[in-house]
Amino acid sequence: MPDVLSEKFAALADPTRRAMLARLSQGEANVSELAKPFLRDMSLPAVTKHLKVLERAGLITKTREAQWRPCKLNGDGFKDVAEWMELYRAYWEESLDRLDVYLKTVMAKKKAAAKTTVKGKKDGRQK
Amino acid sequence: MPDVLSEKFAALADPTRRAMLARLSQGEANVSELAKPFLRDMSLPAVTKHLKVLERAGLITKTREAQWRPCKLNGDGFKDVAEWMELYRAYWEESLDRLDVYLKTVMAKKKAAAKTTVKGKKDGRQK
DNA sequence: CATATATATAACCAATTAGTTAATTAACCT
DNA sequence: AGGTTAATTAACTAATTGGTTATATATATG
Numbered sequence: 369m370p371d372v373l374s375e376k377f378a379a380l381a382d383p384t385r386r387a388m389l390a391r392l393s394q395g396e397a398n399v400s401e402l403a404k405p406f407l408r409d410m411s412l413p414a415v416t417k418h419l420k421v422l423e424r425a426g427l428i429t430k431t432r433e434a435q436w437r438p439c440k441l442n443g444d445g446f447k448d449v450a451e452w453m454e455l456y457r458a459y460w461e462e463s464l465d466r467l468d469v470y471l472k473t474v475m476a477k478k479k480a481a482a483k484t485t486v487k488g489k490k491d492g493r494q495k
Numbered sequence: 496m497p498d499v500l501s502e503k504f505a506a507l508a509d510p511t512r513r514a515m516l517a518r519l520s521q522g523e524a525n526v527s528e529l530a531k532p533f534l535r536d537m538s539l540p541a542v543t544k545h546l547k548v549l550e551r552a553g554l555i556t557k558t559r560e561a562q563w564r565p566c567k568l569n570g571d572g573f574k575d576v577a578e579w580m581e582l583y584r585a586y587w588e589e590s591l592d593r594l595d596v597y598l599k600t601v602m603a604k605k606k607a608a609a610k611t612t613v614k615g616k617k618d619g620r621q622k
Numbered sequence: 623c624a625t626a627t628a629t630a631t632a633a634c635c636a637a638t639t640a641g642t643t644a645a646t647t648a649a650c651c652t
Numbered sequence: 653a654g655g656t657t658a659a660t661t662a663a664c665t666a667a668t669t670g671g672t673t674a675t676a677t678a679t680a681t682g
Contacts, residue, residue, distance in 0.1 A: 374508045381504035382640090383497065386579075393583065399659060414641055416660060421639095435649045435658045443586030450587055452513075453580050456520065459570030460577055509670085526629060541671055543630060548669095562628045562679045 372426070376449050379425035384410075385418050389441065392428060398436040499553070503576050506552035511537075512545050516568065519555060525563040 379385055388402055403415040419439060422428045426445035430437050506512055515529055530542040546566060549555045553572035557564050 371510055373513070374510055377504050377508035378639095381501045381508055383501055384640095386500070389583070393586065400657090410640085411642065412659075413643085413661080417640070420660095432648095437659065441583075441586050443583070443589050446580070446583050446587040450580055450584070453573070453577055456516070456568075456570070456573050457577070459520065459568050460573040462570050505669095511670095527627090537670085538672065539628090540630075540673085544670070547630090559678095564629065 373448060373452060376425045376427065376445070379421050379427055380449075382418070382421075385422055388418060388422065389427065392439060392441045396438045396440045398433075398438050402439060500575060500579060503552045503554065503572070506548050506554055507576070509545070509548075512549055515545060515549065516554065519566060519568045523565045523567045525560075525565050529566060 380389075384406060387405070391397060391402060391405075399416065399419060400412075402419065403412055406415060419428065419430065423430055423439075427442055428439050428445075429442045430439045507516075511533060514532070518524060518529060518532075526543065526546060527539075529546065530539055533542055546555070546557065550557055550566075554569055555566050555572075556569045557566050
């Protein structure tokens with residue numbers, strides 16, 4: 369992988385790894401703790417590999433404590449991803465606005481329909 | 496790819512595709528317009544493939560207009576990615592805070608050092 | 623209809639990924 | 653020293669990715 373950002377996005381493109389991040393957002397955990405929810409689906413070496421991907425991407429840090437390897441989220445590592453996302457905020461918020469507008473129109477129509485119905489016209493056709 | 500979010504992150508994990516999104520954030524463009532900056536590095540079918548990845552991930556939409564295929568950003572498609580990122584905002588902002596605190600301490604120390612120097616004590620040692 | 627332009631598909635290939643099992647390292651505990 | 657627990661490394665495999673070239677489709681135009 370050439371650039372940092374691609375490496376991070378690639379690391380995030382896996383539900384197991386995202387679940388691990390979610391777990392780590394609750395606090396530090398060592399490898400076997402992190403592995404536990406996944407050992408039905410995959411082996412421990414697979415978990416080790418996933419953690420290595422997250423570590424190399426700079427999204428977590430792994431330290432040593434006796435035979436354990438406590439991992440924690442590296443908040444700093446999320447910054448450039450977040451920053452990249454910011455570039456597109458306008459676009460998804462715009463579409464939130466559009467949704468908002470759409471919902472308002474729908475509601476307005478429903479209200480109007482309800483009103484006419486109440487008034488006895490009962491012609492609820494749209495369009 | 497199983498889940499939507501993984502598909503989106505995977506789509507974003509490529510600098511060519513991110514560049515295409517950047518281009519589309521400036522406005523609609525058809526395939527050959529989008530391809531132009533990359534034709535030194537790759538063929539047109541490669542570009543088509545990248546666009547398909549972005550389209551399947553729901554990050555762009557492609558329409559038809561005669562023999563052209565105008566593409567545009569699908570703002571809506573960014574929402575769930577942004578939403579996922581939000582879950583971690585606290586963590587990267589926390590580390591922004593830590594940086595901020597760190598910088599403030601450094602600055603405070605520098606100022607203090609400068610002050611004592613001005614007062615003629617010229618003992619600028621730190622720590 | 624013939625041709626040019628814009629784009630997509632097919633068939634293929636090399637590199638990477640996500641997993642496996644088996645073996646290895648490291649640290650602790652009697 | 654010997655055993656147990658925690659984690660990693662090695663060697664392998666199947667599936668996916670990102671690219672290729674050659675071919676095909678679709679639309680506009682002379």
